[in-house]
Amino acid sequence: MLKTIIKREFLNNIINLRFMVGLVLCVIITVACIIILAHDYRQKIEDYYLRVNLKDEILSNYATRGRIIAMYPDQKPPERFRPLIIGISGDENVESFYDNPLPILFPPFDFLFIVTIIMSLLAILFSYDAITGEKQRGTLRLVISNSISRTKVLLGKFIGGTASLLIPFILSLLVGALYISMNPSIHWDGSAWAEFILLTAASVTFITLFYLLGLMISAFSRYSSTSILNCLFLWVLLILVIPNLCPYISAHLCPIPSIKETKRKVSEISIRSKAIAREYMRESVKRFRSHYGKLWSEFESMELGGIGSWYLGRKDAGPEHREAAHQRAAADPEFKAMMDAFREEFEKVQKEQLRLQGEPTKKIWNELKTKAALQTKLAKNLACISPFANFVYVARDLTGTGLRSMEYFVQVQREYYTQFDKYLDKQVQKAEKTDPTFTWKSFLDLSDRPRFVFKEEALKDKLIEVLPYWGILVLFNVVFFVAAFAGFMIYDVR
């Protein structure tokens, strides 16, 4: 009997106008979206390689110790799922005077949008009159008058209805997958396809959730017109209101210090520590002057060979002064001893200044980071009452296009920086040994530097992260089904 009900529900739906509309909408939009985003992906890849080459060119030709910090390679390749989902690390998040304002006014459109807005709406349209419609037509009374349990009727309606709803969706995804596999600029490996299958499964969980929401409302309504209004009311709340309000509510509940204020505090610490270092340096100069007398005056005429000029508030020495100091040191051991002692003194001051500045600065930034993380966590947890937010977390984290992938990228980047720092120190030491005139502005040969390679996070780790949110989606399904069941058990079919 269950089979008959499923078949009847399925056939009823597919000859209905809403099935045709859903099919057309789904296939056209999904395929158009994938084709356009795949083209966009190709452009992003080209842009990414251009940026990588540009950085390479800078590091190969203009690397100096002073400016190398600004040049750490931090290029994130476009997400491999970009033909489906636009990641949140796009241009719109770059703090630049020349940024494009349009993405802020018109957020981008992708597969996530299709599932969360279009498919959830379609699911409601398929189920809002599953019970009320039959009641109004009088067929529900006839069905129940036979020897069939209400549980079977409800289960049959759910299975048959979701099957007919998922046909357009799966069909459009298959066409999209075919396009992706045939596109020469998209190279998906086994793990990407596995993520794609998991994404499809998560989408199905989300779509059935909204089908069940419609079914539940229908089981508690007498008329289809009331049912659809209630469904759309809940849809608006769950999809459009709750998720968008949560970050703002959390910002009120858990405020964070202003970034500019934090920067100001950091800058104050830096100014204070530099002032102390300058004072110390001036004292050192006095000591050296009284100790070395004429030899020191000679060294001063060479602009101290460029050592500690910034701390002393002097202009940086030119190459001619550095060369002169180097030659003088090579010819006179006493001059060399003075120069080495002064360099040692300078390095001591530099270290002291970094110590004075480093710890408090780190503390301030950590405080901001902790508070921001707390605010984000609160917003994230608050938004979990909406299935929309749960699905967004699952889909984005699973495909490496969300907040977690950004955190993962930062972690990978940090590991690379540590490796690069070690390499850099070695290169600087080597250069200082071979060239005594070496300064922060001298060219550094970095041709054998370690290269930055970004590898996607392991699927297992991603899955562990998304399972709780996926679990909430399943829980929503169960709750809605149980509620629909309870409503239907006491439903007056007359």
Place this chain on the structure above:
Amino acid sequence: MLKSIIRKEILNNLFSYKFSIIIILSTILILVSIFVMYGDYCLALDNYEILQQESEGTIAVIRPTPLSIFAKGLDENLCRSYGSGFGGQISVSSKQQSVNDLFKLFTTPDLLYVVKVILSLCAMLFAFDIICGEKEVGTLRQSLSNSLKRPILIFGKWVGGFISFILPFFIAVLLGTIFVTLSPMVEMSARNWAKLGLFLLSSVVYLAVFFSLGLLISCLTHHSSASLVFSLFVWAIFVFLIPNLGNILAHQLVRIPTVQQLELRLEKSSIRRDFEKHRIDKSQDSRIDNRIRAENEKFIDDYLNRLNRLVKVSRNITRMSPLTAFTLLATDAMGTGVAEERRLKRAILQHRDILRDWDDEKGDRPVFSYRRSSVKEVLGRGGLGNFLILILFNVLFFAGAYVIFLRYDVR
């Protein structure tokens, strides 16, 4: 007769379940939105106070507008602190909310969002069964069996239906506005009131577009279930599909390097400048500076030309949807739109040039002063065009509904 129809339509709606649901939804949404955005505005004000105290290296910083409570638009971008970076380039400070990453996932829930997405859906829900619903219950046949002209009937239904729909909106907005104006942090000038008036007027016209569209679909169908399906289908296309897909499509038509690429090129120039300067005679410094500046300006000009073209193409494609015309008009009216952003950037660049030529011996440092556009300026700079597009959509949809209703089979 027209009066009776309008009255009947209003009374019918007032007692309907649909009206109760929509009044509850719009009132809650509008009040919560205004309350939340007011808090956001207070945070922005705090941020502004701090930015203002910071004068070292700062070229410009502008005060957030209280109108951002209603339509935030690009206000967070506009209210960043603009400073001078390497080679006379403009550097910008981070946005206050850039540390909470969740803001990147969801949309700002301001009144603009409520109107353009949620109330537009409500407008269609109000209108989708205006004709076919009456046909189904049989009252349409009875009405037309009297000496009632079809044009009067459809016009009366439109007016009555729209009045009963827009009433809750005005009550909720009025309550929200009273709350905002009574709070001590908000100072609304006469200019701001005029802008808010333009925003509300454009909201009404925008909602009327969706109401007329719902009416048109109702005239095209004979069952309210079919009308509902088509209404939601068309709503999704106009509200989500065209604006978003149009932007992506515009990117395909106008190739533009990413802003990261541009920033990297500027960084390269700056590094190259320092590198070259260190290796040659100091007398050559200005020559290097000028050469690098000319190169940078060439990059930037090329980028900005492409960006302007992209914005133009994108705007033209997406204006096929009333949502785009409304968003552009509403944000420009509130001083948080694309036109305002361009105007501010131009002013900042001009001020940077003034500061570049300024000699501290001649007098005090020039202070950056900026006033957001007035209603007249907004209308003159494309606002009127967007407003006319909304009117045109209204006329088109209503005329379509009218023509189809003249031949509608009421049996």
